[in-house]
Amino acid sequence: MMMPEEARAEALRMFRKYVPWLLIVGALLLAAFRSARFGGYFPDDAYITIRFAEHLSQGLGIVWNVDGPPVEGSTSFLQTLLYAAAFKLGLSLAVSSYAMNTLGLASLVVILYLTIRNLTGRFDVAAALPLAMFFSGVAFSVHLNSGMETLIFLTLISASFLTSLVLLDRRTWTAALGLAVVNFFCLLCRPDAAPFIMGQGLVLAIVALRAWLTQANTLFIRQLAVSFAVLVAMGLTFLAWKYSYFGYVLPNSFYVKASDPLAFNGIQPVARFLGDMLWRIGLLVPLLIFVDWRFRGDHGNQVPARVALLVVPVAVFLAYYTTTLHLVGFFNRFEYPMAVFFWIGLSWLLSSGRSTERLQEFAGRALGSAGGRVLVAGVALCALAVQFELDSSRHQKWFSRIQILHYEPIADALARSEAGSDGTLVFDSAGYIPYVSGFSLIDPIGLTDNVLSGREPITPTEREQYIWGSDPDVYLGPVPAASAGAESGRDDPLVQSEYVQKILLQPVIFAEYDRIIGKMTYDERLEMLHIRMRELRDRWIAVGEIPYPYPSPEEYTHFLYVRRDSPHADRLVDELGRVTTRPIENIDFDNLLDGQRRHNLQSLRLLAQEH
Structure with a gap:
C-alpha cells in the first residue's frame, strides 16, 4: 500500500505524463468536430490547383484549358503533383484532399512534439497548452479543410525548423543534407518559403562563421556550405526544367500578387495577423507572469542561436x-x-521557464499541492474555452454558402449545355465553375493566363482585345452593357449611375485588379471599363442577374451574358436563364437593390427539381 507521500508523487507523475496529451487530443478532437461540421467545401482557389492536377493526371500536362499552353497558376506546385498522383490512383477529390491533410496533420503533431522535446527536453502541460491552442484555433480548422496547400506547407516549414535545430546540435552530414532536402520541398510547396530559408541560412551562417573564426568547429561551416549548395543545385535544376516547360520561372500567382514593394500594400494583413496572435497569446498571461526568465535549459550558450533560428526566419x-x-x-x-512558430516559442518559454510548476507552488501554499494542480488545469481550460468562445462566431459555412448559392447553379447550367471544353467562360474567379462544368476559362486577372499575367507589358486596351478577341461564349461578372448609342464613357448615362460610380470605377473594391488599374487615372479606368460595356452591348445577349452571396459593398452583383454568335448560344441562354433571378433591363442602376432577389436553399431546391 502506498504511503501518502508516494501517492502524491505518483499523482504528480501521472498528471505530468497524461494531461499534456489530453490537451493535444482534446484540441485535435475539436478540429475533427469542426471538420465534420464545416468541411466538405473548398474555396475557389483550391479548385485552381485541382483543375491543373486533373489535367496533369489525364496526361494533358500542367495546362489550364484543354489544348491550352502550359501554365503555372496554382500556389503550390507540390500540391498539384500530389493531387495529380491521387487522381491517377483513382481517388476522389474529397478522399485525396482529406488523406493529404490527415497525413500532414499526423506528421505535424510528431514534428512539433519532437521540436518541443529538442528545445526543452520534456513535454509537460506548459509545453502542450500553446500547441493545443494552436490546433483548436478557428484558423487551423479552416485551413485544415480548405483543400489547399496551407497545412502541407505548415508541416514542411516546421520540419525545416526542427532539422535546423538538429543540425545546430549534432553537426552531422545527415542533418545538413536533410535540411537541404526539406527546404527544397518547402520551396516546391510554396516559392515564398525563400524568405524563410534565407533568414534561416543567415542565422546558421553566423553561427558557423563564429565557430570557424574561434576554431571551435571548422566542420560546421563546411556542412552548412554543402547543405545550401545542394539546395541551390536542386533549385536550379528544377528552375531549368520549369523554364524549358513553361517558358518562364516564377509562377503566374507571383505576378498577380506582386505590387510596388515600396508601397508596402501587405502591411495591413500582416498587422491583422500579428494582432490576432497577440490576443491569443494574451490568454496565457497567468502563466507568463510565473515564467522564470533566467532559464537557459540544457543548451547553455546555444540559446541565443536557437532563439534566432525561431525568430529571424519568421521576421x-x-x-x-x-x-x-x-x-x-x-x-x-x-x-x-508562421503562426506555428509563435506557439512553439511560447511552449519553449512556458516549459523551460517552469511556469506551471511555479504557479502550482505559489497556489499550493494556500490550496495545497492538489489545489495547485487543479488551478493549473483550470488556467489551461479557461484559456482554451475563451479562445473557443471568441472563435465560435468566426467559423461559418462560408465556403459552402458561396458554392451552393452561386457557383453550383452556374456550373451545373454550363454543364447541361454540353459545350464542355469547347465552351469558354470569362470570369474573374477561376476555380469551381470551370472545374465542374469542364468549360475553358479566361481569367481577366491573369492568374491562369500567360498573356494576361503581366510578364510582357500589355495595355488595358490590348487586354480587352485579347479577352474578347478569343470569342468566349459566356461572361459572368459585375459589368453591365453600355447604353444604346453610347460610344464612350463620357456620353453614356449609365456610367453616371450610382452602381457604376460606386462599384465599377472604384479601384479599392477590385483589389485583385490593383496591378492593372492601381496607377490608372479615373479617365483611363473609365475607358477600359467602357470597352467591356460596349462589347457586351454589341455582341452579347443579356441573360440576367445572379446576385453574389457575399457582396461588398452591398450593391456588388453579377450578370450573365451569352455571345450572340456562339455555336452554343441557344442552349446556353436557355440553361443560364433558369438560374438568373431577374432580367438586367429591369434593374435600376441608381437603386440596384430595389427588386433584387437572391437565391436561397429553397429556390435552388425548386430549380434542381426542374432537372
Missing part, C-alpha cells in the same frame, strides 16, 4: 509579405503558417 518571411498585394486573405492565408 524575414513576414517582412516580405508587407511588400506584396494579397488577393485571397481568408484567415491570413499567406501569413498563417
Whole structure:
C-alpha cells in the first residue's frame, strides 16, 4: 500500500505524463468536430490547383484549358503533383484532399512534439497548452479543410525548423543534407518559403562563421556550405526544367500578387495577423507572469542561436509579405503558417521557464499541492474555452454558402449545355465553375493566363482585345452593357449611375485588379471599363442577374451574358436563364437593390427539381 507521500508523487507523475496529451487530443478532437461540421467545401482557389492536377493526371500536362499552353497558376506546385498522383490512383477529390491533410496533420503533431522535446527536453502541460491552442484555433480548422496547400506547407516549414535545430546540435552530414532536402520541398510547396530559408541560412551562417573564426568547429561551416549548395543545385535544376516547360520561372500567382514593394500594400494583413496572435497569446498571461526568465535549459550558450533560428526566419518571411498585394486573405492565408512558430516559442518559454510548476507552488501554499494542480488545469481550460468562445462566431459555412448559392447553379447550367471544353467562360474567379462544368476559362486577372499575367507589358486596351478577341461564349461578372448609342464613357448615362460610380470605377473594391488599374487615372479606368460595356452591348445577349452571396459593398452583383454568335448560344441562354433571378433591363442602376432577389436553399431546391 502506498504511503501518502508516494501517492502524491505518483499523482504528480501521472498528471505530468497524461494531461499534456489530453490537451493535444482534446484540441485535435475539436478540429475533427469542426471538420465534420464545416468541411466538405473548398474555396475557389483550391479548385485552381485541382483543375491543373486533373489535367496533369489525364496526361494533358500542367495546362489550364484543354489544348491550352502550359501554365503555372496554382500556389503550390507540390500540391498539384500530389493531387495529380491521387487522381491517377483513382481517388476522389474529397478522399485525396482529406488523406493529404490527415497525413500532414499526423506528421505535424510528431514534428512539433519532437521540436518541443529538442528545445526543452520534456513535454509537460506548459509545453502542450500553446500547441493545443494552436490546433483548436478557428484558423487551423479552416485551413485544415480548405483543400489547399496551407497545412502541407505548415508541416514542411516546421520540419525545416526542427532539422535546423538538429543540425545546430549534432553537426552531422545527415542533418545538413536533410535540411537541404526539406527546404527544397518547402520551396516546391510554396516559392515564398525563400524568405524563410534565407533568414534561416543567415542565422546558421553566423553561427558557423563564429565557430570557424574561434576554431571551435571548422566542420560546421563546411556542412552548412554543402547543405545550401545542394539546395541551390536542386533549385536550379528544377528552375531549368520549369523554364524549358513553361517558358518562364516564377509562377503566374507571383505576378498577380506582386505590387510596388515600396508601397508596402501587405502591411495591413500582416498587422491583422500579428494582432490576432497577440490576443491569443494574451490568454496565457497567468502563466507568463510565473515564467522564470533566467532559464537557459540544457543548451547553455546555444540559446541565443536557437532563439534566432525561431525568430529571424519568421521576421524575414513576414517582412516580405508587407511588400506584396494579397488577393485571397481568408484567415491570413499567406501569413498563417508562421503562426506555428509563435506557439512553439511560447511552449519553449512556458516549459523551460517552469511556469506551471511555479504557479502550482505559489497556489499550493494556500490550496495545497492538489489545489495547485487543479488551478493549473483550470488556467489551461479557461484559456482554451475563451479562445473557443471568441472563435465560435468566426467559423461559418462560408465556403459552402458561396458554392451552393452561386457557383453550383452556374456550373451545373454550363454543364447541361454540353459545350464542355469547347465552351469558354470569362470570369474573374477561376476555380469551381470551370472545374465542374469542364468549360475553358479566361481569367481577366491573369492568374491562369500567360498573356494576361503581366510578364510582357500589355495595355488595358490590348487586354480587352485579347479577352474578347478569343470569342468566349459566356461572361459572368459585375459589368453591365453600355447604353444604346453610347460610344464612350463620357456620353453614356449609365456610367453616371450610382452602381457604376460606386462599384465599377472604384479601384479599392477590385483589389485583385490593383496591378492593372492601381496607377490608372479615373479617365483611363473609365475607358477600359467602357470597352467591356460596349462589347457586351454589341455582341452579347443579356441573360440576367445572379446576385453574389457575399457582396461588398452591398450593391456588388453579377450578370450573365451569352455571345450572340456562339455555336452554343441557344442552349446556353436557355440553361443560364433558369438560374438568373431577374432580367438586367429591369434593374435600376441608381437603386440596384430595389427588386433584387437572391437565391436561397429553397429556390435552388425548386430549380434542381426542374432537372
